[in-house]
Amino acid sequence: MDHAPLSPANLRFLKMHGLGNDFVIIDARRGENPVTPALAQALGDRHRGVGFDQLAVILPAEDADFTLEFWNSDGSKAGACGNATRCVSDLMMRDLGREAVTLFTERGQLSACRRADGLVSVNMGAPILDAKAIPVLADPMALPRAGAPVAVGMGNPHCIYFVEDAEAVDVAGLGPQIEHDPLFPARTNVEFAALVAPDHLRMRVWERGAGITLACGSGTCATAVAAHLKGLTGRHVIVDVDGGRLEIDWREDGVWMTGPTAMVFEATLSPAFLASL
Numbered sequence: 001m002d003h004a005p006l007s008p009a010n011l012r013f014l015k016m017h018g019l020g021n022d023f024v025i026i027d028a029r030r031g032e033n034p035v036t037p038a039l040a041q042a043l044g045d046r047h048r049g050v051g052f053d054q055l056a057v058i059l060p061a062e063d064a065d066f067t068l069e070f071w072n073s074d075g076s077k078a079g080a081c082g083n084a085t086r087c088v089s090d091l092m093m094r095d096l097g098r099e100a101v102t103l104f105t106e107r108g109q110l111s112a113c114r115r116a117d118g119l120v121s122v123n124m125g126a127p128i129l130d131a132k133a134i135p136v137l138a139d140p141m142a143l144p145r146a147g148a149p150v151a152v153g154m155g156n157p158h159c160i161y162f163v164e165d166a167e168a169v170d171v172a173g174l175g176p177q178i179e180h181d182p183l184f185p186a187r188t189n190v191e192f193a194a195l196v197a198p199d200h201l202r203m204r205v206w207e208r209g210a211g212i213t214l215a216c217g218s219g220t221c222a223t224a225v226a227a228h229l230k231g232l233t234g235r236h237v238i239v240d241v242d243g244g245r246l247e248i249d250w251r252e253d254g255v256w257m258t259g260p261t262a263m264v265f266e267a268t269l270s271p272a273f274l275a276s277l
Ligand SMILES: N[C@@H](CCC[C@H](N)C(=O)O)C(=O)O
Pocket: 021, 053, 054, 072, 077, 078, 079, 080, 081, 082, 083, 084, 156, 157, 189, 207, 208, 209, 210, 213, 215, 216, 217, 218, 219
């Protein structure tokens, strides 16, 4: 990575994705953090900006290799983003010539490593199942043949419905209604999952602040935790999302998520774009 100081005139960024969950990444370790809600929203515009599901900002850290801050494409902040964490960790491991890194997010300290098969794993930490920290859900939105949803926190909120057929769910219609239900004052990510086998789930997602995405790492972790708590699966599952496959392992030390990452391009924002904000 290029470590020249950032200034609004030379705002460099990378574009990466994990299973089509796509990210703009800004390395602000050597300068001021340039990101504001207006910049996040303008950059996230797929027609007039660059387009992304999340913007990840790399910041310095004292007791870890780096800190990560996340923004949704609507300009709101997110406390966790599993796939962006895997992408940036991959980048940092290459940069540092290492096979493992530690990082801070709003959630606290996390760790990531490269597996022997080249896939990148991140420990997303323990799920938050504290009834005071997450709403206890009765059935805020009736879905045909779905039981009561499960709320799981992974540093961000998730509301998971188990359904017979995930393909049949109107994600675009139900997702925003549930995201904005008064039960969730900070809004929520919404997952619709179907059991394929005791070690295999199919999941579709509506992300808070971003809409339908091809994958959601924290959502996949939350869904695997919810499926295990409901007695549907063991602690190790594969989850098929629209963009491909993630592997989730709920261990003693946290929920591990493993999958591929991809670098797309590196570019510099034009001064005209920055001046238009
Ligand atoms: N794509 C993400 C989740 C991003 C944050 C989410 N939209 C929120 O607002 O909490 C992931 O891979 O975890």
